[in-house]
Amino acid sequence: MSTVEQVRKAAEVLTGVARRTPLLTSPFLDEIAGRRVFLKAECLQHTGSFKFRGAWFALSQIPAEQRARGVIAFSSGNHAQGVANAARAAGVPSVIIMPADAPALKIANTRALGAEVVLYDRETEDRDEIGARLAAERSLTLIKPFDDPNVIAGQGTVGLELREQAAEAGIESADVLVCCGGGGLTSGIALGLDGTDLTVRPVEPEGFDDVSRSLRSGGIERNNRMSGSLCDAIITPQPGDITFPILKAHCGAGLVISDEEALRAIALAFQRLKVVIEPGGAVALAAALFRADQIEGDAVICVATGGNVDAAVFARALDTLDA
Amino acid sequence: MSTVEQVRKAAEVLTGVARRTPLLTSPFLDEIAGRRVFLKAECLQHTGSFKFRGAWFALSQIPAEQRARGVIAFSSGNHAQGVANAARAAGVPSVIIMPADAPALKIANTRALGAEVVLYDRETEDRDEIGARLAAERSLTLIKPFDDPNVIAGQGTVGLELREQAAEAGIESADVLVCCGGGGLTSGIALGLDGTDLTVRPVEPEGFDDVSRSLRSGGIERNNRMSGSLCDAIITPQPGDITFPILKAHCGAGLVISDEEALRAIALAFQRLKVVIEPGGAVALAAALFRADQIEGDAVICVATGGNVDAAVFARALDTLDA
Structure with a gap:
């Protein structure tokens, strides 16, 4: 089982190697969400994602x-x-x-x-x-993509950074929305935030909500299919054997958004935060903006997990700005 | 006359208020430029620009x-x-x-x-x-846009941050390319970098190179026109009465790039750094990438000054990626 200590060890090893990505805000996004919105811009990490x-x-x-x-x-x-x-x-x-x-x-x-x-x-x-x-x-x-204690610990360093950045921003309690595939990042952040009032909640695209359903049923549930979402970066068959017990022990309920909402979130991140997010990296922001009724508290943190998006898909997202 | 001390005072006042924007890199941009390229992403500042x-x-x-x-x-x-x-x-x-x-x-x-x-x-x-x-x-x-000692000192805090960030990145000497309009940011950064081997050089769009020409002639030169560039954010009639003496005392030669090159730089920043830059904020990166023969040393720093760009112009920039 991965532990908070492993995440702390990973943070030491990653100091000066990984970028400490910024926590971005815009009053315009706060207005849409009806609460303060903070975006952890992990799309600015080396190679354009937390990986x-x-x-x-x-x-x-x-x-x-x-x-x-x-x-x-x-x-x-x-x-x-x-x-x-x-x-x-x-x-x-x-x-x-x-x-x-x-x-x-x-x-x-x-x-x-x-x-x-x-x-x-x-x-x-x-x-x-x-x-x-x-x-x-x-x-x-x-090197496995998510179901490995060291990989989980490395991704968890995002959680340790968020812990500090939330304190700097005066956030005491909040939902932390994380774009979730196999659960490596989500479980790592949950470990990194252990003992705080920052509650991690996985966010997935409609039709690929294996983690949300697994959290509800208490056992590992599978997706019925593996293609057909714009959010391809976070589509996995099921939560991992190592990640799921951590998710189950630490996370709040999952959230689900549509591809169209992911595109609108990409466009708003372009317009208001000046960062480039890929569809799979935008589902957390989309949930913060368009599922406000399923979130509690006066602040929400979302992790933008990656920015590796084709120009054609990005142009589609920008088209939603005129709608 | 503005001074380094004023810039330091501004940095104290801005601590915890302005964002310390990140210095971003990509091996793909290094490859194009033939040297290490560092982008100071001031487009991520509050309201999307250093202003x-x-x-x-x-x-x-x-x-x-x-x-x-x-x-x-x-x-x-x-x-x-x-x-x-x-x-x-x-x-x-x-x-x-x-x-x-x-x-x-x-x-x-x-x-x-x-x-x-x-x-x-x-x-x-x-x-x-x-x-x-x-x-x-x-x-x-x-509050004037650039020709004011306090405004210059405030913008100069970008220079103090660059000083620290360059040291962290192991850069001892480099050209620091700054997108330049009236010269408030450029002169402020020059003050902030005073006494280092980081040499500020203003970058302007073709046909609107008043600062470059003024630095060559030694006296204030005017632009012939005020419209007709995509880089509208940095078009001013002439360098300021307060900014020009600072530019003259501290800066290296100016660089000039085309609108088309600014668009290509925007597209590469999208693809490789995951940040959104406006045309006027992209001229420094464009010079780093496409005027490599006019730059010396094994590293170059460019300041991306703003990201407030319309979706239509951004889509035009993305179209250059297929060319």
Whole structure:
């Protein structure tokens, strides 16, 4: 089980390496939400998402000799870039297994960050088999996207920062809304905020609310499908075996928003906060703005988890400003 | 004459009021520029531009009884919002004189920040006469956009932050590129960086390079026209009487870029740094990326001065990504 102590250890290791991302505000967003809104702009983290934190801390915890042989990860998106960048900064090789039909730009970016990208065909090849073979051949260490105590501890450093930043902003109690996929960040932040009156609540897109349903039923629930949402960065089959018990012990009820609301939140973040958020990174802000009746207190904190959005999707979001 | 001591005093007054904006980086921008690129994201300041700093410090220096009667400013853009927000935070009335043909959204924003907006007709009315009359009738204090020692000192706090942030990032010497209009920010940063090996250089749009030409000739040169650039936020007739001597004493040669290059810089900041920059706030980054041959050293710092850009202009910028 991950602990607050592990999160504190991760914070030490990440000092001067990860960015301490700012907590942003706008009176215009406060007006829409009917309370003070604070956005933790983790889209400004290295590689444009929080994933760098967990990747770096997990990597730092591998014994030196083993680490030197390199790391391996499966991802078509933010985790790929986070691991590639962390490995590059640590001077060790990385292999990232990506689907051949992933966006060309993401493949190019991951390569440009120094990773060896191995592509597989989703229809005919088994990525786990490819990964296991490569890991065995080259003695690579797997860095999982969320269900790993060190990854959770690394992401949890967002929670420790929020603890300090909330105190600086005079926030004593608030809901902390976190865009939630497998629950690595959400559970990590919950540990980082343990013992405070800041209550973490996962936010998911409609139709992909496995965590919200799992929290209600008390057991792990699965999504029925894995595609069909703009918020692709946070779509996972189900909460993790390690993350779910932490979520269950520490989090408040989940919130659910629509893709259209995510686009409107992206547009408002552009207009009022001057940050770029991807759809999956905007669901927490969307909930703060458009689910105000499900939130309590005079302040709400939302974590903008990533900013890796295509120009075409961003332009769609901007179109909502005229509506 | 403004001094480093005034900038330090402004920094004390602004502590906990202005945001300490982050210094952002991306290996992809380093690659384009051929050196390390650091972006001071002042677009993340309150009201989306650095203008809040100078407005707040200038306001704080008005004797309390006089301040309580209120302040007045002329502006169609960032200075308007900076002054309105500072006055609101200080609990004093503000009157902003804006042209009636200013964008409706900027007028609405300035009003929403609590200012009384007085509109005038650019063709038939004299804004200075309107301002002087209102100021006299209500005993309002004018806050100038740049040619004022306190405004310069407030903007100069960006320089003090850069001093610390450069040291943290291990930058010993570098050109510091600043988007330059009347020179309030540029001269303030130059004061804030006095005694370091960080050399401030103003950046302007093509055809509106009054500061660059003034630095070359040694005397104040004027622009031939006041419209026709996308970078409207930094178009002024000429450098200020107070700012120019500071610029002349402290700055390196100016740099000039095109509107098209500003748009490309906006798009790259979107893609690589996840921040929103307006055209006038992007000229420094554009120079870092596209005028690399006119810059020396292994690192360059650019100040992104504002992010108040219309969705339509931003969409135009994003279109450059496919080119």
